[in-house]
Amino acid sequence: MPDILKLMIMLTILFSFIIDGNMIMSMTSGKPCVPRWFNRKHSFVCICNATVCDSFDDDDRISNESKTITIFSSDMHSDRFLRSEHHFKNVDTLNHGQTITINRNKTFQTIIGFGGAFTDATGINIGKLNDQLAKNVIYDYFSSRGLRYSMGRVPIGGTDFSTRPYSYDELGPKIHDDFNLSYFKLAAEDFDYKIPLVKLAQNISHYPIKLFASPWSPPAWIKTNGHLNGLGRIKGKPDGIYYETYATYMIKFLREYEKQGINFWGMTIQNEPVDGTIPAFKFNCNAMSPEEQRDFIFETLGPQLNASGFGIDKLKLMIMDDQRPFIEKWANVILSDKRANKYVSGIGFHWYLNPFTSVEVVSKTHHKFPNYFLLSTEACEGANPFQLEKVSLGNWDRAQSYAYDIIQDLNHYTSGWIDWNMALDPEGGPNWVKNFVDSPIIVSEDGSEYYKQPMYYSLAHFTRFIEPGSVRLDIQTQHEYLNMVAFETPNKATVLVVLNRNKHEVPLKIHDDKYGIFSHEIKGHSIQTLVWY
Numbered sequence: 247m248p249d250i251l252k253l254m255i256m257l258t259i260l261f262s263f264i265i266d267g268n269m270i271m272s273m274t275s276g277k278p279c280v281p282r283w284f285n286r287k288h289s290f291v292c293i294c295n296a297t298v299c300d301s302f303d304d305d306d307r308i309s310n311e312s313k314t315i316t317i318f319s320s321d322m323h324s325d326r327f328l329r330s331e332h333h334f335k336n337v338d339t340l341n342h343g344q345t346i347t348i349n350r351n352k353t354f355q356t357i358i359g360f361g362g363a364f365t366d367a368t369g370i371n372i373g374k375l376n377d378q379l380a381k382n383v384i385y386d387y388f389s390s391r392g393l394r395y396s397m398g399r400v401p402i403g404g405t406d407f408s409t410r411p412y413s414y415d416e417l418g419p420k421i422h423d424d425f426n427l428s429y430f431k432l433a434a435e436d437f438d439y440k441i442p443l444v445k446l447a448q449n450i451s452h453y454p455i456k457l458f459a460s461p462w463s464p465p466a467w468i469k470t471n472g473h474l475n476g477l478g479r480i481k482g483k484p485d486g487i488y489y490e491t492y493a494t495y496m497i498k499f500l501r502e503y504e505k506q507g508i509n510f511w512g513m514t515i516q517n518e519p520v521d522g523t524i525p526a527f528k529f530n531c532n533a534m535s536p537e538e539q540r541d542f543i544f545e546t547l548g549p550q551l552n553a554s555g556f557g558i559d560k561l562k563l564m565i566m567d568d569q570r571p572f573i574e575k576w577a578n579v580i581l582s583d584k585r586a587n588k589y590v591s592g593i594g595f596h597w598y599l600n601p602f603t604s605v606e607v608v609s610k611t612h613h614k615f616p617n618y619f620l621l622s623t624e625a626c627e628g629a630n631p632f633q634l635e636k637v638s639l640g641n642w643d644r645a646q647s648y649a650y651d652i653i654q655d656l657n658h659y660t661s662g663w664i665d666w667n668m669a670l671d672p673e674g675g676p677n678w679v680k681n682f683v684d685s686p687i688i689v690s691e692d693g694s695e696y697y698k699q700p701m702y703y704s705l706a707h708f709t710r711f712i713e714p715g716s717v718r719l720d721i722q723t724q725h726e727y728l729n730m731v732a733f734e735t736p737n738k739a740t741v742l743v744v745l746n747r748n749k750h751e752v753p754l755k756i757h758d759d760k761y762g763i764f765s766h767e768i769k770g771h772s773i774q775t776l777v778w779y
């Protein structure tokens with residue numbers, strides 16, 4: 247960055263600090279990024295500490311003047327959410343690049359929301375910050391000046407992103423059955439990390455938060471191998487006492503959170519049910535085949551949920567919650583079955599094996615089962631074993647891979663995208679089996695500051711504008727130099743998110759039958775959101 251630019255940023259910060267002394271908590275208009283480079287090959291992070299922290303505007307200041315487009319741009323080299331205004335012109339000045347036509351006559355799925363997960367690691371890292379900075383992380387994700395998340399995933403019990411394996415009904419060294427769940431109780435982690443952050447998020451969020459719960463493993467005594475991890479599954483048959491007790495266990499969790507004032511919108515039946523069949527995996531898991539999940543739903547879980555007041559009108563039950571390549575198989579087995587499908591609302595899928603199948607499987611599944619929503623329920627960078635750098639501070643490639651995946655999913659009938667940990671340490675944990683990964687927010691080792699990664703801004707290009715209830719619009723184009731997706735929001739704004747993964751800029755020409763033609767240069771390695779009324 248040229249020194250003059252650095253100077254300008256410093257002056258802007260100084261000036262904004264003077265006009266509102268209590269800068270972090272009381273802002274209404276955005277604050278600029280204070281950049282730091284950790285690695286010359288990479289882009290930069292934005293610093294948040296006791297004196298500086300950037301934020302977006304509470305109000306996007308989208309121009310509602312006819313034929314005016316408001317653009318927000320972030321790129322590898324200098325910009326984070328740079329705002330500018332432009333105008334439609336009916337003169338055709340462009341004869342190269344990419345031309346698109348927005349077709350408002352053809353609409354697709356409706357957006358449910360975007361969000362992240364309230365893992366223990368998220369709570370532990372946020373807990374290292376002083377109160378004001380800790381609150382600020384939740385503002386960064388949920389408030390009108392942050393990402394405006396409208397969804398949150400809450401693990402039922404522990405995950406690998408905890409400091410120990412646990413469930414809510416562990417019997418210690420004396421393993422025996424507890425079919426009455428007499429020993430059931432929430433863990434210290436629920437009270438220390440999950441519940442307080444969920445409540446704060448609910449208090450300050452821009453949208454109401456749709457929470458969904460996901461279990462990683464039943465209590466060890468319910469499983470064939472007597473462990474929370476490893477190659478184990480639930481003992482007996484899906485209509486047997488162990489499955490029945492497990493369904494009651496999940497309902498008890500929902501009730502305990504209700505007592506804390508937290509109500510769930512949805513639940514997945516099992517996080518990554520295939521993991522319990524893979525010897526290499528060391529973390530909390532529970533094997534379940536699609537046939538077992540189907541039978542569990544109609545024999546036990548579905549009827550119990552319904553009888554307990556968590557029927558389909560109250561709680562959206564999601565199947566699979568595992569890798570995208572498995573989606574057709576799982577949907578066929580469960581959603582073709584009339585006994586099971588009446589309890590199900592949607593299908594959750596994860597991104598970790600995306601390179602192994604085309605995203606077309608998601609559209610195919612939608613066309614076969616159009617009444618079930620599709621939700622991307624987990625994704626993170628740094629999880630691939632070939633990625634030696636787990637946390638990669640300032641890495642722009644990872645911002646691009648988030649944007650690319652979100653665009654792909656949204657263009658194939660997916661109604662939302664949920665990130666994994668909301669805050670990790672510089673190693674990518676804590677994680678009790680050292681399965682470290684990256685996160686859009688990294689908290690420094692000593693808790694004196696945190697870093698907003700390029701991935702954070704990548705998410706913002708979608709989450710701040712594609713409100714819940716937005717409907718996808720058709721785009722016609724001849725080329726694929728750029729990746730993009732278009733929506734119409736409930737109050738009739740058109741939102742186009744464009745990703746340029748090329749080094750060089752690509753001219754984009756938009757035909758909108760409402761307004762005419764708009765031409766704009768999309769900078770190399772940039773993500774841009776274009777909004778117009």
Ligand SMILES: *[C@@H]1O[C@H](CO)[C@@H](O)[C@H](O)[C@H]1NC(C)=O
Pocket residue numbers: 280282293294295296297298
């Ligand atoms: C916060 O970070 C900025 C930018 O790195 C630095 O100038 C400032 O001294 C830091 N403030 C504190 C209290 O550490």
Ligand SMILES: *[C@@H]1O[C@H](CO)[C@@H](O)[C@H](O)[C@H]1NC(C)=O
Pocket residue numbers: 310311
């Ligand atoms: C445009 O926005 C301004 C300020 O928010 C408002 O007063 C005006 O009514 C809006 N105009 C239209 C056409 O929506």
Ligand SMILES: *[C@@H]1O[C@H](CO)[C@@H](O)[C@H](O)[C@H]1NC(C)=O
Pocket residue numbers: 347348349350351759
């Ligand atoms: C959309 O429909 C309108 C009226 O039905 C038509 O005039 C217009 O050409 C259509 N637009 C596109 C892009 O198909």
Ligand SMILES: *[C@@H]1O[C@H](CO)[C@@H](O)[C@H](O)[C@H]1NC(C)=O
Pocket residue numbers: 426428
């Ligand atoms: C479970 O509860 C039932 C009914 O309350 C009771 O009769 C039974 O003794 C309990 N079993 C155990 C093992 O505690």
Ligand SMILES: *[C@@H]1O[C@H](CO)[C@@H](O)[C@H](O)[C@H]1NC(C)=O
Pocket residue numbers: 442445446449
């Ligand atoms: C949420 O807001 C209520 C009412 O303003 C307040 O009493 C409560 O302490 C807040 N809770 C959290 C976790 O911020």
Ligand SMILES: *[C@@H]1O[C@H](CO)[C@@H](O)[C@H](O)[C@H]1NC(C)=O
Pocket residue numbers: 549552553557588589
């Ligand atoms: C759920 O329970 C209600 C009554 O409590 C019943 O009318 C309904 O048929 C049940 N639904 C299913 C799918 O079993």
